[in-house]
Amino acid sequence: MNLDDLTRNSGEWLRGTGPESDIVMCSRIRLARNLADFPFSNRASRGEKTEIEGNFKSCLTTAGLDLSYFDVNNMTSLDRQFLVERQLVSRELANGEGARGVAIGPQENISIMVNEEDHLRIQVMLSGLSLHEVWDRINRLDDQLEEYLAYAYSAQLGYLTACPTNVGTGIRVGVMLHLPALVQTKQIDKVFRALQKINLAVRGLYGEGTQAFGDFYQISNQQTLGKSELELIRILTDVVPQVIQYERTARQVLMNERRQHLHDQVSRAYGVLKTAHTISSEETMLLLSSVRMGINLGLIDDLEIATVNELFIQTQPAYLQKIQGTELGVEERNVARASYLRTRLSNGRHVEPE
Structure with a gap:
């Protein structure tokens, strides 16, 4: 796979075939992981970042994972922005410095960023409301990587991460929703205030600090420490159907009135x-x-x-x-x-x- 191949194909998460896909564009889970023998990315030297990248690339080969690796450090700014638009890398990775890259699955439903805020940011996303299936896939992938990479882990705290808010499971569970009727009926702020009260974050199409272009919003957990992965997934699977129902009701109001x-x-x-x-x-x-x-x-x-x-x-x-x-x-x-x-x-x- 090369970058030009991505212009001729679309990611699995864009196909609109998953559950509730009229409103839910995709479900996504991201895991933050760091290698035990290296400083976090923001403290690592250029040489250490190169070694981290080398260890990960060796792991890909040894584990036999069907992923294509792209060297982001040597890409043009246009190619880096292209990957951001495809939801395959973050703006932070695109704008970073030193050895860094991303491994991408053939259907674009897997991407693993190397040397972003954490050494590894593992992401799986699927069309529609499919959080449990996403979790099954990313959990297996994480286990495969951990067979060949020594993660930074504390028996007391869990997985160690560069940002304290990610310590523990290191998981971010998110769902991208299309909510135009709630915007048009001016109910969107009310819904977001309710979500924030239960520690759920609301972001735009391209994540933290971005606007909600096209009436797309990402809803995700803010807390990781003290809760298991399944508990955090359950919170989203309980809450998102309510937001879906609010949007459907608002659409019906627009149709009726x-x-x-x-x-x-x-x-x-x-x-x-x-x-x-x-x-x-x-x-x-x-x-x-x-x-x-x-x-x-x-x-x-x-x-x-x-x-x-x-x-x-x-x-x-x-x-x-x-x-x-x-x-x-x-x-x-x-x-x-x-x-x-x-x-x-x-x-x-x-x-x-x-």
């Missing part, structure tokens, strides 16, 4: 995406959000959710520049984005509801 307005909004969004000759990333995300909801409410019947999910990623700046084979300025990207959308949506047919 503002049907004409909603229909017009979806129609305009779909029309602009199919005909625009220049369009920004922000406007694209907003319009795709309306179209995605419109598909799920039966206002559009010839466009697959998977296509819309892919377009959220494929209309981002780095992807457009990768497929063009050259760096583009903002206005050039806006033109390229509009052209790409027209091509992808050219066979679409908007169906009027009865």
Whole structure:
């Protein structure tokens, strides 16, 4: 696998086939792990980071894992941003220094970052609300790695991590949800305040410190120490269905009370995406959000959710520049984005509801 292969395929988590996938884009679990004989990444020397990377690459070979390793340190800034857009690396890894990289599975549902905040950040994500299946997969992967790597572990504290809030299990359990109706009915802040009261964090599409582009929100645990992995997963599996129900209720309110307005909004969004000759990333995300909801409410019947999910990623700046084979300025990207959308949506047919 190389980076160009990623431009021709979409990750499994974008296919929209998992449980509750009309609202839940994907479920994700991340494990923070460090090697016992090395300082944490923020204290490690360049030589130590190189040795950590070498140990991990040897582990991949010895364990026979079907993962492709990419050297992020020697990538162009465009390629690093491309991996951020694909949700395969964090902004911190992309913008870091020294030896660092990422191992990626063939379906993009596995990525392991090396020398981010921790030596290893192991991530598995699947389409829809699939937390228990994600846990089964990442737990097996973690066990495979631990056969060849000595993790930093304390019998009293659990797994040792660079950030104290991750000490213990080192787990971050998250679900990415599409919540446009709660935004439109102005109930989103109320829901978020309730989540924060039970120690759940709410972040944007690209994680901590990012905005909720396209009405996507990531809900995840903030606490790890003192709770088991299954306890933290249970909290999310108990809470997320309630948020899903709130969103479905809000969508039904929009259909019952503002049907004409909603229909017009979806129609305009779909029309602009199919005909625009220049369009920004922000406007694209907003319009795709309306179209995605419109598909799920039966206002559009010839466009697959998977296509819309892919377009959220494929209309981002780095992807457009990768497929063009050259760096583009903002206005050039806006033109390229509009052209790409027209091509992808050219066979679409908007169906009027009865």
